[in-house]
Amino acid sequence: MHISEGVLSAPVLISGAAMAAAGVGIGMKKLDYDRIPQVAVLSSAFFVASLVHVPIGPSSVHLILNGLLGLLLGWTAFPAILIALFLQAVLFQFGGITTLGVNTVTMAFPAVFCFLVFRAGVMSERSSVSLFFSFLCGAASVLLAGILVAIALMSTGKSFSAAGKLIVVAHLPVMAIEGVITMLCVRFLKKVKPEVLEVGHAKKSA
Numbered sequence: 001m002h003i004s005e006g007v008l009s010a011p012v013l014i015s016g017a018a019m020a021a022a023g024v025g026i027g028m029k030k031l032d033y034d035r036i037p038q039v040a041v042l043s044s045a046f047f048v049a050s051l052v053h054v055p056i057g058p059s060s061v062h063l064i065l066n067g068l069l070g071l072l073l074g075w076t077a078f079p080a081i082l083i084a085l086f087l088q089a090v091l092f093q094f095g096g097i098t099t100l101g102v103n104t105v106t107m108a109f110p111a112v113f114c115f116l117v118f119r120a121g122v123m124s125e126r127s128s129v130s131l132f133f134s135f136l137c138g139a140a141s142v143l144l145a146g147i148l149v150a151i152a153l154m155s156t157g158k159s160f161s162a163a164g165k166l167i168v169v170a171h172l173p174v175m176a177i178e179g180v181i182t183m184l185c186v187r188f189l190k191k192v193k194p195e196v197l198e199v200g201h202a203k204k205s206a
Contacts, residue, residue: 002103003149005096009156016102016152020082023108027078039080042069047084051092063174067141068182070111071122072196077111078104102152110144122186123197131183138182139175146171
């Protein structure tokens with residue numbers, strides 16, 4: 001879901017950079033420095049998951065894992081995703097430096113949004129409820145990311161309308177896959193290391 005260089009208009013790029021800067025600022029403020037190794041591991045997971053991608057016009061389809069990052073990191077997902085996207089742009093030319101802000105927002109905002117909306121359900125003591133909301137978190141984060149990419153493209157010009165719609169449709173299977181992955185990860189973490197799921201909650205309440 002990386003948007004390539006030379007695609008977006010200047011107003012969209014500037015707006016994306018400003019929103020990304022705000023999100024990263026909040027994320028850094030809420031960052032528990034004792035958890036930096038965990039943030040680094042999750043940023044690496046995001047980096048690796050989105051390396052295998054299928055180009056679709058000015059963007060691409062790939063695993064994102066932003067819903068899972070949102071659940072585990074809360075607002076800290078912003079700097080974690082920014083770092084991963086920066087390294088992908090520099091090392092593999094995925095996305096780009098000028099689109100870094102927009103790409104960060106399209107992936108990190110859904111992570112934080114789903115964290116805020118679904119976290120209470122995910123933390124439910126009832127296994128069925130927790131798994132249901134975990135699936136929703138993983139799937140909805142991908143859907144919202146696709147919608148934001150489409151909006152960014154269509155805000156640049158009507159000629160990208162078809163590409164924007166195609167990106168959303170192409171990510172429907174990814175939604176289901178990420179929903180299942182998030183559900184399985186949450187189930188596993190609740191069994192072996194439930195305190196990991198408290199990171200975002202602790203910083204959110206602070």
